[in-house]
Amino acid sequence: MVPLSGRRHQPRIAALWLALLCAAAITLSAPAAASAWARHTPVPILVYHHVQGYQAGNYLMYVSTSQFASQLRYLRGHGYHPVTMRQVWDDWTGKADLPRRPVVLSLDDGYPDQYFNAARQLRRYHWPAVLNLVVHNGTALRDVQVRRMVDWGWEIGSHTLDHAILTRCSSATLHRELVESRRVLEHKFGVPVDFFCYPGGIYDRRVMRAVRDAGYLAATTIHYGAATPYGRYALPRIAVYWGESLSTFGSRMRQAVAQAR
Numbered sequence: 001m002v003p004l005s006g007r008r009h010q011p012r013i014a015a016l017w018l019a020l021l022c023a024a025a026i027t028l029s030a031p032a033a034a035s036a037w038a039r040h041t042p043v044p045i046l047v048y049h050h051v052q053g054y055q056a057g058n059y060l061m062y063v064s065t066s067q068f069a070s071q072l073r074y075l076r077g078h079g080y081h082p083v084t085m086r087q088v089w090d091d092w093t094g095k096a097d098l099p100r101r102p103v104v105l106s107l108d109d110g111y112p113d114q115y116f117n118a119a120r121q122l123r124r125y126h127w128p129a130v131l132n133l134v135v136h137n138g139t140a141l142r143d144v145q146v147r148r149m150v151d152w153g154w155e156i157g158s159h160t161l162d163h164a165i166l167t168r169c170s171s172a173t174l175h176r177e178l179v180e181s182r183r184v185l186e187h188k189f190g191v192p193v194d195f196f197c198y199p200g201g202i203y204d205r206r207v208m209r210a211v212r213d214a215g216y217l218a219a220t221t222i223h224y225g226a227a228t229p230y231g232r233y234a235l236p237r238i239a240v241y242w243g244e245s246l247s248t249f250g251s252r253m254r255q256a257v258a259q260a261r
């Protein structure tokens, strides 16, 4: 979600909590009628930030490398198949089928540990993940590392230019954060960037409309739940947190999917 440390971190952490406490998701009616979706397979989208030892601040910002490794073993052992947002979209729109027990692993912001500690582990399984990248990434995940992750099957989502809290942005700034971030990421990494992730999980109806108008197919939040095509500009995710037991990790995914059916 945010750069590692410093005073700028704190308001953003507060914003994260604010969004987590926001009980009611705002929905933007999809342009397509509900019956237009070929399928509405519920998919758990996991949210990670740092994959490394705990540093400071919010426990939702960290899982340890060994915890991440255990979770990957759990997913494999329980028949889950990590997929990209594009694969989910293709299932919902009837272009392709998802594997049994799909799950999306999304990693926000772009930290070096996501390359060193997450991508390298995922590569052993030949599993994709989603990197929600901030363009002006002051966190030192280098372009060459992102390119390698793309080569390993990662999908890139836009997480804005500056990790701006979009509800506070003027219309011009909002447009720039959405449109320019997409353009830069697509140009730099040579891949389509069709999915968006709200910084801090914070959005409102105006922001959702702008995301839709910028051409994104869907956008993710930090509301708890499994994603379905309904309310596609406010897709829920499941935040994985420091020290979470594997049984809790598994039951939160199962519960989210069951609730979305």
Ligand SMILES: [Zn+2]
Residues within 6 Å of the ligand: 001, 002, 108, 109, 159, 163, 198, 199, 200
């Ligand atoms: Zn973020």
